[in-house]
Amino acid sequence: MVTIYDVARHAGVSAATVSRVLNGHVKVDPVLAGRVTDAVAQLGYRRNAVARNLRTSQTTLWAVIVSDVQNPFFTSMVRGIEDVALSAGYSVVLCNSDENPEKESNYIAAALAERMAGVVISPSSHRVDDVELLLQAGCPVVVIDRELAGISTDTVLVDNEHGAQIGTTHLADQGFRRIACIAGPRWLSTATQRLDGYGKALRAAGLPVDPALVRHADFRERGGYEAMASLLDDNAAAPPDAVFAANNLMTIGAMECLVERGIAVPSDVAIVGFDAIPWADLIRPTLTTVAQPTYEVGRRAAQLLVKRLAGPAEEPTHVVLPTALQIRASSIRVTARPR
Amino acid sequence: MVTIYDVARHAGVSAATVSRVLNGHVKVDPVLAGRVTDAVAQLGYRRNAVARNLRTSQTTLWAVIVSDVQNPFFTSMVRGIEDVALSAGYSVVLCNSDENPEKESNYIAAALAERMAGVVISPSSHRVDDVELLLQAGCPVVVIDRELAGISTDTVLVDNEHGAQIGTTHLADQGFRRIACIAGPRWLSTATQRLDGYGKALRAAGLPVDPALVRHADFRERGGYEAMASLLDDNAAAPPDAVFAANNLMTIGAMECLVERGIAVPSDVAIVGFDAIPWADLIRPTLTTVAQPTYEVGRRAAQLLVKRLAGPAEEPTHVVLPTALQIRASSIRVTARPR
DNA sequence: TTGTAGGCGTTATCAT
């Protein structure tokens, strides 16, 4: 392993000078600097970031802890984070907690142990202990997508309640009367807010909120499938005529269940999903969704982190981005039902 | 920041003893050990991995550098890597090179600088310099999905040529005669092997290999879309009656182009794609694909890395996993064409 | 079994 001492010897200068050349920002005689640069090239020297991090007690790495790398929502968001981070001189490493609080804990511990510069996290659990740990250690944190109760950090969320409301209202406006909801896990703010929006929309439309038409699932495809199956099985006498699914993967799962059972969409059951679905245009019928500005969520989160790393401690910022209803075929009422 | 010295003082022992308790594997008086454990808990001590890494010159972090986090192929693979890594005591951080050789370079530099334990990479470029760097530095590397010419590392690939061959042969068997190919970038082994398989299948079926029916694109959705458009525009006189698309995202793009132009699949143009497509069952028509064992690719790669980290240097292992044709609706010949 | 001391590779302080 070649160190700055090797470079120094080879260039005929001191280690301190090598360090100064490497870091710039300090005046060094151009001649010496040239010798150093040459030596670096000849010896193939690469700075040891570990030693540097230890000495300076700061890193250039961000940990982005997402709750499901297989969900396109998060990967799109990650792109937003990366673009800002890279142009601010940071590198982003992605950690997949897989909706598993234990894995999440481990990654937070790793970020802490490795003294990473900052963390962007979409929490997999409602426990605040782990995030609290980061804060206590002075590690800047931006929480995205999911609210963490009783903790004060920079946050970037979307307007979940309103999004769910416009999605559900749209179904009510179309004339559907038994609108079911496939909600997310009870402990995620994202899920409860969307459920609230669903409820509000129903009440505003003068429709009853029937617990028999609500299922909680896990934000995964499988969960959406099973929730849909359960809704159909348990309401055989008076089946739902529409369903609002609280995230993208569950929407897919619900659709798969409907297709499998030969239930026509939207004529038998209409559907609106929360969050965009990749290649939604190829799915038949095309899916009405409540779109979130995913890339923008990442971008804003990264900007907050950059700001916090640069400047002194300020009050936490809370960003809430808007959602928008994208109406496609799956939610349109078919009055004359073809047979 | 609380260090082992603080813990030592608090527990009334030396720093060395604290270190020994923390690491286990060395006999320590249970009484002292207890005092240390208590002190750690009380002070909220967390080991500084940076210092530890510097001292021991080894890490517990793997860098997984993928060429596109937005491609479900890679995320599924990452899950395979994670599962093995975690159970072997390593943590996985994901780096997205975004098919961009420069970003890839940066991440490799970071992995090197941070002295990560090992690297799993699906190269974004055919340049071997960067990977060579890792090898020279003694950092174990496993290359996945894409072959790197002139470099000797553990590798996990799939049988691309054979996969492309069975996909194309299937189209020929169905009676299609003008089978186009949307190939990937010329410099990726994955792309050239699939193109070779396509060619072989045509020749075996007694069909001509017509350069006018081949397009190279970038393995992204947009690229597939444009390639399809170009195939249709440039062959207006004798359009293709089928197309083999060399990866999942390009298959999607091609489909979107066909749908947009009102070209019926498979009656006007049939399609077979390489690699699975999420919720392929919801797309109409359902898509015939050549499936790869994505999770298994990740798992095997991780196993190779674990082995190399554990044992002494051995000959590089090359794993090639099989592919399988999954026939769905998009490739089935419709003889009596409904109008 | 426990403690002392040196060093991992860098950067920052202090003279010069």
Place this chain on the structure above:
DNA sequence: ATGATAACGCCTACAA
């Protein structure tokens, strides 16, 4: 402007 030197927090001979 440059060089010697100490220190970052930890681990590990070596000595006791």
